[in-house]
Amino acid sequence: MQRLLPWLALASVLCLGSAGVFFTPSVKNNITLLMPDGVLVPLWPGPPPSPPVAQRWSHLPSASSPPRPLPVLSYPFLDGFKVRVTTTVRGGDDDSQEDEDSSREAVAAAPAGGKEPEITPLSSSSNKPCCQGTSASGSSAPGEHLNSLDFYPVQRLPRPPLVVWPESTSQYRPLNVSVKETGIPNSHSYKIYFQNEDGPISPFHDIPLFANEGNKIFNMVVEVPRWTNAKMEISTKEYLNPIKQDVKKGKLRYVANCFPHHGYIWNYGALPQTWEDPNHIDEATSCKGDNDPIDVCEIGYRVAKRGDVIQVKVLGTLALIDEGETDWKLIAIDVNDPLAPQLSDISDVEKHMPGFLKATVEWFRIYKIPDGKPENQFAFNGEAKDREFAHKIILETHEAWKNLVEGNSDTGGLDIGSVMVAHAAKKLPVNEAQSTIDGAPEVGQPQPVDPKIDTWHYVSLK
Known part of the structure; x- marks a missing residue:
């Protein structure tokens, strides 16, 4: 898990940067799986088995669910699981903010190792027999996926918690x-x-x-x-x-x-x-x-x-x-x-x-x-x-x-x-x-x- 911390910090900084927060924080992440029986278990003991996929939050903000930082990274092999991400950010004046973002239920992590993670763009749905294809909304040049998050996902997407009016x-x-x-x-x-x-x-x-x-x-x-x-x-x-x-x-x-x-x-x-x-x-x-x-x-x-x-x-x-x-x-x-x-x-x-x-x-x-x-x-x-x-x-x-x-x-x-x-x-x-x-x-x-x-x-x- 220690080998994951640098990439966890990178993912958290990217999310905070997209929200307009600019300072030099130190970041500590605690990532666990929420199992169907409600038990929380560590995400994995070693390096994750597959690279992450850049994806865009699909929900439109409304009165009951205002806009929030959107870019996340997810792993297709975890599709169907709920993931709880707890992030503690400390600034230079030792103030801290803990954000347990269980509403996104997404993975904010990158593979361990000494080199930049390989970001795999999401595949188009044009080959689906019953769907119209989706495509990138912006540039898809190598290295730009992490920052632009231009691909709309076809696989299962997490949704915000539902509020009944x-x-x-x-x-x-x-x-x-x-x-x-x-x-x-x-x-x-x-x-x-x-x-x-x-x-x-x-x-x-x-x-x-x-x-x-x-x-x-x-x-x-x-x-x-x-x-x-x-x-x-x-x-x-x-x-x-x-x-x-x-x-x-x-x-x-x-x-x-x-x-x-x-x-x-x-x-x-x-x-x-x-x-x-x-x-x-x-x-x-x-x-x-x-x-x-x-x-x-x-x-x-x-x-x-x-x-x-x-x-x-x-x-x-x-x-x-x-x-x-x-x-x-x-x-x-x-x-x-x-x-x-x-x-x-x-x-x-x-x-x-x-x-x-x-x-x-x-x-x-x-x-x-x-x-x-x-x-x-x-x-x-x-x-x-x-x-x-x-x-x-x-x-x-x-x-x-x-x-x-x-x-x-x-x-x-x-x-x-x-x-x-x-x-x-x-x-x-x-x-x-x-x-x-x-x-x-x-x-x-x-x-x-x-x-x-x-x-x-x-x-x-x-």
């Missing part, structure tokens, strides 16, 4: 959400708006993510009731984000009945205050997000209604790769379902509902085939990840949503207007929002649906 949990107040239907069902004019006791709200931004943060109970907005075919979804690009039917090539979209499945086989919807960022490469799948709130398959017995806001516990998640984008599909159950007490993790689903996960994977693989599209693909060979993994994905998409609604991310045409979120970059006046709903056409009699919607399709996977 007061508007993101409803555990301290009742969630009195109702809906107002407008227009003609089964037509382009049909929309479902949301409101609470104070007036109109956005189901994307104003319904809290958490029903109970401590117990990890989430609010779910039901877009499509089980056994139905109309592809209804939160309209993320429209004012107040009402639920409406998806349209493709001017026609309303319906999912096909792929035998033996009829319509959607669960209550299908989304978690509010989440966003799968299309500008971020997901660390688990190496693919970008799909620009929507994270999807939920609620597997309880009750057939919900469009616009219902139900409280669910998340059991796990599937990672659908849809046209090169990561499209997470959470598996959840209504907390009021009779089976809910027996389902705590994804492994319990097969135990108490044998065949259900297999049917879910099959449904997602084949549901677009009748439209002439190829079979959908999954990450992890179609295996569902457990509850802990799913919770991590939810919190990451919640953090992405926070950056979106604050105006720190490219909106890409999404409407980020919010009535209730204090940090929102686009605040919607209640009277203006109410005028929008009041001006919508009254709900009328449903239009007839083409009987072809009820056709059975027999799909055989190769």
